[in-house]
Amino acid sequence: MKEKQQNIRLYVPIYLIVVCIYIIAGVIEPIFFTWNNNVNLFTRVTPLIFAGLAQTFVILTGGIDLSIGAVIGITNVIAASLPSPDTPLNLILWLFVPLLAGLTIGLINGLIISKGGFPPLIVTLATGAIWLGATLCIMPIPGGSISLSVSRAVTGKLFKVVPSPLLIFVVAIVICHFVLRRTEFGRSIYALGGNETIAYESGIPCSKVKIWVYGTSGLLGAFSGMFLSAWMFSADPLIGQPYVLNSIAVAVISGTSLSGGRGGVVGIIGGAYIFYLINNILNLLAISSFYQFVAKGLILILALIFTSSGVNLNIKELLRGYFFEKERILEKVGNNEQKD
Amino acid sequence: MNKKISNIEINNFVSQNKVTFLLYGLVIILFIFGEIISKGFLNYDHICAILRTASFLGIVSIGQTIVILTGGIDLSVGPLITTGNVFVCMFINGQDSNTLWAILFVILLGALFGFLSGYGVAYLKISPLVMTLAVGSLITGITLIFSKGAPKGLASPILRYIGVGSLFDFFPVIIFIWLILSVLCILLLNFSVFGRKFFYIGANEKAAFFSGIKTNFTKTMAYSISGATAVLTGVLMAGYTHTAFLGIGNEYVLWSIAAVVIGGTALTGGKGGYVGTIAGTIIFVLLESILTVMNMPEAVRKMANGTIILILISIYYNQEKAKVKIY
Numbered sequence: 001m002k003e004k005q006q007n008i009r010l011y012v013p014i015y016l017i018v019v020c021i022y023i024i025a026g027v028i029e030p031i032f033f034t035w036n037n038n039v040n041l042f043t044r045v046t047p048l049i050f051a052g053l054a055q056t057f058v059i060l061t062g063g064i065d066l067s068i069g070a071v072i073g074i075t076n077v078i079a080a081s082l083p084s085p086d087t088p089l090n091l092i093l094w095l096f097v098p099l100l101a102g103l104t105i106g107l108i109n110g111l112i113i114s115k116g117g118f119p120p121l122i123v124t125l126a127t128g129a130i131w132l133g134a135t136l137c138i139m140p141i142p143g144g145s146i147s148l149s150v151s152r153a154v155t156g157k158l159f160k161v162v163p164s165p166l167l168i169f170v171v172a173i174v175i176c177h178f179v180l181r182r183t184e185f186g187r188s189i190y191a192l193g194g195n196e197t198i199a200y201e202s203g204i205p206c207s208k209v210k211i212w213v214y215g216t217s218g219l220l221g222a223f224s225g226m227f228l229s230a231w232m233f234s235a236d237p238l239i240g241q242p243y244v245l246n247s248i249a250v251a252v253i254s255g256t257s258l259s260g261g262r263g264g265v266v267g268i269i270g271g272a273y274i275f276y277l278i279n280n281i282l283n284l285l286a287i288s289s290f291y292q293f294v295a296k297g298l299i300l301i302l303a304l305i306f307t308s309s310g311v312n313l314n315i316k317e318l319l320r321g322y323f324f325e326k327e328r329i330l331e332k333v334g335n336n337e338q339k340d
Numbered sequence: 341m342n343k344k345i346s347n348i349e350i351n352n353f354v355s356q357n358k359v360t361f362l363l364y365g366l367v368i369i370l371f372i373f374g375e376i377i378s379k380g381f382l383n384y385d386h387i388c389a390i391l392r393t394a395s396f397l398g399i400v401s402i403g404q405t406i407v408i409l410t411g412g413i414d415l416s417v418g419p420l421i422t423t424g425n426v427f428v429c430m431f432i433n434g435q436d437s438n439t440l441w442a443i444l445f446v447i448l449l450g451a452l453f454g455f456l457s458g459y460g461v462a463y464l465k466i467s468p469l470v471m472t473l474a475v476g477s478l479i480t481g482i483t484l485i486f487s488k489g490a491p492k493g494l495a496s497p498i499l500r501y502i503g504v505g506s507l508f509d510f511f512p513v514i515i516f517i518w519l520i521l522s523v524l525c526i527l528l529l530n531f532s533v534f535g536r537k538f539f540y541i542g543a544n545e546k547a548a549f550f551s552g553i554k555t556n557f558t559k560t561m562a563y564s565i566s567g568a569t570a571v572l573t574g575v576l577m578a579g580y581t582h583t584a585f586l587g588i589g590n591e592y593v594l595w596s597i598a599a600v601v602i603g604g605t606a607l608t609g610g611k612g613g614y615v616g617t618i619a620g621t622i623i624f625v626l627l628e629s630i631l632t633v634m635n636m637p638e639a640v641r642k643m644a645n646g647t648i649i650l651i652l653i654s655i656y657y658n659q660e661k662a663k664v665k666i667y
Contacts, residue, residue, distance in 0.1 A: 064469075118653050119607045121413075125594060126649035133643030140639070245415065245473050258467040290489065293481030300474035304466045 013306045014254055014270040017299075018277065025281040032284060041276060042165040043155055043231060047072070047224045048272040049169045051243040052250035053176050053265055054220035059251050060180070061213050062193045062260025063120035067109060067128035068221045068247055072240030074135040075102050075225030080144030080235030090147050098229075099222045105131060106218020110211035128244070135237045142236040146229055154230035165227075169269070172223070176265045189213060193260030246275060253303045274299060359604040359656060363619035370626045378633050388512055394625040395518035396580075397592065397599055398618060399573045402525045403454075403566025404596040405617045409529070410562045411542040411609025412468035416457055416476035417570040417596055420450050421589030423483045424574025429493035429584035430486070436496045443499075443575055447568050453479055454567020458560030472563075476593075483586070491584035503579025514576060521569075525614045538562055542609025598645070599624050602652050623648075 026032045051068055058065040075098035082093045109127055113120050157163050180186035188209045191199040200206045224243070229235055254271035256263025278295045374381035400417050407414045424446050431442035453475060460471040495503065506512045528535040537558045540548040549555045570589075577588055603620030605612025627648060631641045 112650070116654060116657060118657050121607055122597075122601050122649065122653055125598065126646040126653075129646030129649070130643045133639040133641070133646070136637075136639035136642070140637075249470055249473055252467060252470045258469060288485075290481060290484035293477050293484060295481070297474050297476070297478030297481060300470070300477065301460065301466075304460070304470055304474065305464055 011255055011264075011267045011270070014267045014274075014303065017303055017306070018270045018273050021274070021277050021281070021299075025277065025284070029281070029284045032281070037280070037284075039157075039163045039165075041273075041280060042163050042169075044276050044280075045269070045272040046165040046169050047228050047231075048243065048246060048250060048275060049268055050172065050220050050224035050227065051247035052254065052268045052272055053172060054217040054224070055247040055251040056254070056256050056263065056265055056268065057176075057180075057189065057213050057220070058120070058217045059248075059256050059258060060189050060193045060260060060263060061210060062196070063113065063210075063213070064248065064258070065109070065124050065214065065217050066121065066244055067105070067124040067131060068217065069240035069242070069244035070128040070131035070135065071102050071105050071218050071221035072225040072228065072243055073237050074105070074131050074138070074240075075099075075222040076229045076239055077135050077139045077144065077235045077237055079226050079229035080146050081139060082146070085145050085147045086149070087147075091150060094146065094150055094226070098226050099219060102218040102220075102222025102225070103215050104218070106215040106221070107211060109218070110214030113214065114207035114210040132237075139235060139237050142234060144229075144235040146233060151230045151233050154227060168227070172220075173265055173268060176220075180264060185209065185212065190261055193262075195261075249300060250275065253300070274303060360616050360619065362655070363602075363604065363616055363623065367619055367622050367626065370623065370630065374626070374630045374633065377630065381633070388515065390625055390629055391515050391518075391622070392512050393629075394621050395514050396573050396577060397595055397625060398518050398621040399521060399576065400570050400592050400596045401599045401603075401617045401621055402521060402614065403569035404600050405525075405603075405605055405612070405614050406529070406538055406562045407468075407566045408597075408600050408605050408607060409538045409542045409609055409612060410559050411545070412461055412472075412559070412562070413597065413607070414454075414457070414472050414563065414566045414570075415469065415593055416453065416472040416479060417566065418589040418591070418593035419476040419479040419483070420453060420567055420570035421574040421577065421592055422586060423453075423479050423589075424450060424571035425578050425588050426483050426487050426491045426574075426584040426586065428499075428575045428578050429491060429495060432493060432496045432499065432578075434494040434496055436498050439496045439498050446575060447571050450567040450571025451564045452567070454564040454570075455560060457567070458563030461563065462556040462559040487584070487586070489586075491586060493584065495578045495582050499575070499579040500582060501579075503576060503581075514580070517576070522614065522618060529613055534558075534561075539610050542611070544610070595624065598649055602649060604656060 022032075031037060051072065054068055054071075055065055078101055079094055079098045082090050082097065084090050105127070109120075109124055112118065112127070113123050116123075154164055154168070158167060180189065188199065188204045191202070191204055192206055192209055196206060221240075225240065228239055232239075250268065250271040251263075252258060252271075253274060254263070254265075254267030256267075275296065278299060279292055282289070282292050282295065371382060371387075380386060400421065404414055404417060427449065428442050428446050431445065432438045457468075457472045457475040460466045460475070461468045464471075502513050502517070504512075504514075507516060529538065530536075537548070537553050540551070540553060541555050541558055545555055570592075573592070574589060578584060581588075599620040600612075600617050601607060601620070602623055603612065603614075603616035603618070605616060624645075627645065628641065631644055636644070
């Protein structure tokens, strides 16, 4: 019960902010509420949602993955440079080869980090540079092609009603949520992020969990790269670079603590939406794209102030404290201090 | 008796600074390696050219080192370099008379933005990684709005002299500036009360707070210094390239972090210093230079950089046998 309350406190602010922005945008520009614009938004946020999911898994263990951009880039390039497009062979290869590549890269990261005991930030920075180099070796300039049917299936509409991107990211988030909350692997991720020593002493195989967490991150990054290849219908070796920092921002805005052990994937949609809503609104209002950076920065800072661990957004207690039972609250604080 | 003690002291000094000796050894090895690959690598002019390139990275890394020592990280240095570069050209507009005021104003602006990130990190308890990312985005936007996407203006002759000129036609001015700033930074970090506070906060923030250090204020100052040095780098770059360029600082975010980490400063804070960072900077630039001499493509250069970082950190952490978790 307590865990649920905590979760609500984590996810509610982010969705409140998103809904506010959404409504304001719709009032200013009615086109915003049209179905086409929303389908467009679903497609745009999907790669960022996958990148955010990948980053969340790693951040929950107290680590960070800066190689996510390189993973997205290399899987994107691999997906678009497979032989003989528009044949069943290509389809099968498209489904398996990039995922395998992403998983392998992630597992290598995990091995170096857990077996060597090095800080994840600098390890993934270095491996990211190495894989980016490899990507540029495979495909120095944007190009390549993929099957038309794949592209249509991934970015089109299922039964001409449900947009496939919406379906894809909702399913992905549900699966990730299930893995994190209801499986042994997921629970050990939280335990590991909370306190590694205690987790180790309670019999959790820490290094194994860490290796597979980075593996999962690589796998989810590969999904992002594959989706981008299907959406763009070609590949770009540098396409993943903006996702490095954006994925971290998305994970943090959606309520995951960078010190590990707290958070989850339910807020990811809100976190990813904030990024693209701003761009979308300013585009629809025909405002210069220069202001997008300022707006993005300001909204990020605001969202961080609301969701950061330092500021407890307990509105009920605040109101009580100010208007009704100030003394009782003070008394409570006093009691707590005595307990400590 | 006296001699014995001094021997022990020397041994202590060597064992404490093993990493630093290793790094400077690596610098010398890389220089010799370059000479073997192509004759003339060790020419005075070429060494000056390498140090000149390294000095830009070195000056950004002053701020980055201090921030990382407090246990934080500064991702806004890239946008700040661009801001300094663009704004100083805009204000100076090729006139010598504007130079001093323009530089002072721009550095103040950088310190102000640094203060903003520092305030968020220290007082609002926002994670430094995302706070500086957000401030970086804000700064990029402001730069774009004021320059209207097409930076105007030129560096003045004085700034140009600072960027490319040499003292007595012998010693490049920019290396001289880097030298002065390095000495100041080392004095601040190792020999002043204020500088030692950065180490204490990085090692254990709670303990530092209970020992009476104003942790929040000190942390904010660290970010302000980082903002000022980043903007100064942008100003010096304007002297070097004569004009402003909007993407000039992008690469420096990760480069500066890499230089600091190669230099042996722990990302968890509290350990390291600027002496190592100088070596880290030179190694980073030397490596680029050697790979360029060998006619390697961009892709291979990136891979080589990554590999070197991995090898170096594996050496550090095997030596210390410390398990470091965060980041």
